[in-house]
Amino acid sequence: MNFNNVTYERSFGTSEQLEPSTAPEIAFAGRSNVGKSSLLNKLFNRKGLAKVSQTPGKTATINFFDGSGVKFVDLPGYGYAKVSKTEKARWSELIEGYFNQEREFALVVSLIDIRHDPSDLDVNMVNFLREADLPFVVALTKADKLSRQQQMKQKAAIKRQLALDSDTLMVVTSSAKGDGMDELRGLIRDAVA
Known part of the structure; x- marks a missing residue:
């Protein structure tokens, strides 16, 4: 799989x-300000493929990218306060509607900001993925923004907070x-192999 040849669909x-x-x-899921678009651009070695904004909550649609027979799915961010209740409800419907369909889920990448404890919404997302028996990793x-020592400490704390098994x-x-x-x-390649 060539990550450099991924295109917006x-x-x-x-x-x-x-x-x-x-x-x-x-699929990539996470809070509105978790850095999802930046991660996708880095993953695909492209600067502007996924739209990055200084304002959280800009991804208001489900965006599909094609990568040589594999679909990369950028889900709207959840939990951003500065949008209307109607818009929040639409985002929620989008995310739930996506996961409630018969789809070829190879892997869900659940993004969490390492600098903070997981929010209730992060915990709910991970619990949902576990209960739905969907293959997932936490990124x-x-x-x-943290030293190596702080990274290891936070990683262990987040693993405990999310009650993740080994x-x-x-x-x-x-x-x-x-x-x-x-x-x-490598994890993505393994998931689609």
């Missing part, structure tokens, strides 16, 4: 618009420095 504003799943899908973002993989990542990208690419 389509965006959907409601779950009813989603086309049937025709290839393995790697801890923004690791460049089989659940966690990757410490930094979109700024590229940390964890090769490991994440």
